Amino acid sequence: MATTRDQLIEKTCELLEMQGYHATGLNQIIKESETPKGSLYYHFPGGKEELAIEAVSYVGRIVLNRITENLAEIDDPAEAIKMFIRNIAVNVERSGYRAGGPITTIALETASGSDSLRETCHRIYSEWQTAFAEKLSDHPRAESIATLIIASIEGGVILCRTSRSRTPLERVADEVAALIAG
Amino acid sequence: MATTRDQLIEKTCELLEMQGYHATGLNQIIKESETPKGSLYYHFPGGKEELAIEAVSYVGRIVLNRITENLAEIDDPAEAIKMFIRNIAVNVERSGYRAGGPITTIALETASGSDSLRETCHRIYSEWQTAFAEKLSDHPRAESIATLIIASIEGGVILCRTSRSRTPLERVADEVAALIAG
DNA sequence: GTCTATACACTGATAGAC
């Protein structure tokens, strides 16, 4: 029971992750999601920016859940986070290096453009960071390490997609684990 | 003695860093650099893509020199790299969080678009990584740590620009230094 | 709520005079 609104949001998430904000046109979104343009402006009167905000919020929530669930599966924080990052590396490779980092491109493109999109990305990054910090709550530098984790994952995705190799994220996984273990 | 060609490349570097590839139009480049459009296609017959490749190569070389010079100033690798990253944090703040990471946005936007731009970014990231790895040559995991450094700087810039705070890169600097010192 | 047709600005690119 996918509503028109949901179809638009999901297709927008997919295209934004692969192409970014400015390279993704509304015409492509309505064509690939098979929804008429009139419906888009009915559901999202704010146009492209409002649609992107909803899409980024949606995918941010999904990723937050995945972080929480995956980290809960392994007791040792260093090992849990290492496996989580290695899993991202595999997924980036599986996408043909076309996806990975669902909000990274948007965050950069809109950092000096749309303030509402920038704030949405900032909120999501904060939520992700909190999830990692909670897993590291025994560590004296939990918050600081959580920031490094988010930063190195985002940067690692860039390096993997640019080099068409999963090695960068695998190295990030190993080094982050080494840092946590001390 | 700035030639027309150099003016175009330098202005393109500036705009690509702040806005990204797709948000930067050729009209804006020629207007702000005060060079006519005819000259652009005379110097860069390949159009926007060729101009961007030249711009990315140019700024990549400048940054490589800055990495080499700055790292040579302090003997201890952990301290040298820490200060280098803290310096980036200050520069990002100084730009009003509108600049920083001169090729990051381009690397992401063109990862699934232009193959020649993607390869150019890949080459530059490799050169930067080698510069850090050489400074860490005494460390058994020099290459792996150099990858983490590039990734966490690129990601740290994203977090700083998105949150309008220099804290993320300062934390990255501290954690990377902790990792190197062991 | 859904859909089509269209307005209007702007994009990258080119032609041709100078």
Added chain:
DNA sequence: GTCTATCAGTGTATAGAC
């Protein structure tokens, strides 16, 4: 080498019938 005028295509957004 430089500059202007202009092309064809696409972008976001809107109007109005159904």
